[in-house]
Amino acid sequence: MLGFFLASAAPAASDGGGFRAGAALSNITPQLGEGIVGNFEIPPATYVHDQLHARCLVLEDGPTRLVFVVVDNVSVNREVYDEAKRQIQAATGIPASHMLMSATHTHSATSARGPNAMKMRNPAEKGGRSPLDDYQSFLARRIADGVQVAVRNLVPARIAWGTGQLPQHVFNRRWVLKDGKTVINPFGEQDRAIMNPGRGRTDLERPAGPVNPEAYFVSIESASGRPIALLANYWLHYVGGVPIGHLSADYFGVFADRVQQLLGADRQDPPFVGILANGPCGDVNNIDIVGPVQKHAAYEKMRLVADDLAREVVRVRAGLTHRDRVVLKAAQTELELRTRRPSPELVERARKILARPPTVSPIHRLEKAYAERTVSAAEWPESLRVVLQTFRIGDLGIAAVPFEMFTESGLEIKARSPFKDTFTIELANGGYGYLPTPEQHDLGGYETWLGTNRVEREASRKIVTTLMGLFEQVK
Numbered sequence: 152m153l154g155f156f157l158a159s160a161a162p163a164a165s166d167g168g169g170f171r172a173g174a175a176l177s178n179i180t181p182q183l184g185e186g187i188v189g190n191f192e193i194p195p196a197t198y199v200h201d202q203l204h205a206r207c208l209v210l211e212d213g214p215t216r217l218v219f220v221v222v223d224n225v226s227v228n229r230e231v232y233d234e235a236k237r238q239i240q241a242a243t244g245i246p247a248s249h250m251l252m253s254a255t256h257t258h259s260a261t262s263a264r265g266p267n268a269m270k271m272r273n274p275a276e277k278g279g280r281s282p283l284d285d286y287q288s289f290l291a292r293r294i295a296d297g298v299q300v301a302v303r304n305l306v307p308a309r310i311a312w313g314t315g316q317l318p319q320h321v322f323n324r325r326w327v328l329k330d331g332k333t334v335i336n337p338f339g340e341q342d343r344a345i346m347n348p349g350r351g352r353t354d355l356e357r358p359a360g361p362v363n364p365e366a367y368f369v370s371i372e373s374a375s376g377r378p379i380a381l382l383a384n385y386w387l388h389y390v391g392g393v394p395i396g397h398l399s400a401d402y403f404g405v406f407a408d409r410v411q412q413l414l415g416a417d418r419q420d421p422p423f424v425g426i427l428a429n430g431p432c433g434d435v436n437n438i439d440i441v442g443p444v445q446k447h448a449a450y451e452k453m454r455l456v457a458d459d460l461a462r463e464v465v466r467v468r469a470g471l472t473h474r475d476r477v478v479l480k481a482a483q484t485e486l487e488l489r490t491r492r493p494s495p496e497l498v499e500r501a502r503k504i505l506a507r508p509p510t511v512s513p514i515h516r517l518e519k520a521y522a523e524r525t526v527s528a529a530e531w532p533e534s535l536r537v538v539l540q541t542f543r544i545g546d547l548g549i550a551a552v553p554f555e556m557f558t559e560s561g562l563e564i565k566a567r568s569p570f571k572d573t574f575t576i577e578l579a580n581g582g583y584g585y586l587p588t589p590e591q592h593d594l595g596g597y598e599t600w601l602g603t604n605r606v607e608r609e610a611s612r613k614i615v616t617t618l619m620g621l622f623e624q625v626k
């Protein structure tokens with residue numbers, strides 16, 4: 152079910168037709184003691200290595216304003232973003248449809264998904280919205296604060312965008328096994344593909360999918376040439392290397408700081424805002440399992456990746472001409488997708504696993520974890536309505552999806568887009584887990600398991616098709 156909504160006619164923002172922009176940082180660092188999420192264990196936060204932020208950017212072309220917010224979190228529930236958008240719209244008049252909010256996917260922040268990350272509701276149904284917990288309410292308020300400050304920072308500005316090349320840090324983490332070999336998964340079934348297989352194996356045939364070596368960015372400067380913000384988009388999972396208990400924005404935060412240094416934008420007033428939004432990288436990380444072994448101290452690898460990315464972006468930026476006029480448009484729809492609900496037999500199997508004494512050896516180290524997820528999945532609604540969105544900035548198209556999308560789907564969006572340049576921001580306007588293609592579902596592996604993936608097998612195709620329709624709306 153589709154409900155297209157063309158959102159290019161926002162309330163008048165300024166009397167003139169010139170381009171304006173404003174940016175702001177909003178601190179979202181949680182209290183110590185809260186659980187850090189992203190892995191199967193949830194240790195309490197004991198140390199703040201670097202502050203977490205919502206990084207906010209507002210663009211205006213006269214009649215239309217677009218809002219970007221990138222949040223240092225593994226994944227944020229739609230309800231949080233919706234509440235932030237409600238507050239922003241009430242304060243500024245900017246329609247919610249013009250606001251693109253996403254999570255970086257850092258694995259060293261506390262939860263913004265409520266007390267049970269596996270619980271899902273359909274917002275279209277009565278009672279389909281979960282009440283926000285304390286941190287979710289705090290996060291929504293701080294996002295709204297940041298956008299309001301960015302609006303107050305609007306000044307005449309110029310904009311440019313470009314693409315760099317950074318192939319050395321992206322590797323497909325899913326591998327297909329040789330000769331039809333399979334491995335058992337937590338459900339007692341056989342998979343042909345495995346995630347992060349490790350080094351030294353002789354049974355690996357090939358990576359299961361492609362990577363994208365490109366790094367995209369949008370650069371904003373004032374009419375006088377002062378850097379205001381830089382929004383980048385690189386298709387790489389978090390880097391990690393964070394000690395247990397540490398809060399950190401991962402390489403996303405390091406990039407923001409480094410690009411500010413390279414642009415000579417330190418200690419500005421208002422502050423420069425560097426932003427790194429994640430692209431379709433559900434099957435990509437920074438680990439080269441066939442190259443030379445490299446060992447890094449805590450935080451060292453993320454600094455290396457962030458520095459390389461910042462330098463490449465600044466190098467390409469130096470050759471661009473910033474323009475003071477650009478057309479801005481936005482389109483949004485909600486797409487209804489069926490959820491993956493377990494069969495009664497699978498639920499019964501899961502309950503038996505959870506009832507077993509701990510002395511019984513599991514068939515897979517994650518058997519119990521996925522038994523718990525199976526029981527939770529039995530309570531999911533039959534369908535979900537997810538927000539899909541496209542922005543236009545001149546001849547640049549930007550797509551937004553609320554999943555950890557596979558790189559091959561992101562490349563398909565880019566190839567089919569009607570715009571000269573296109574990139575995709577993932578985990579946007581909500582977060583519903585991994586989004587394998589139907590062909591990747593056939594191979595199996597972590598990203599395809601029930602509980603890691605939550606929606607129907609054909610979801611990736613439906614999403615790409617819907618986004619093409621939205622691009623046509625803003626062309």
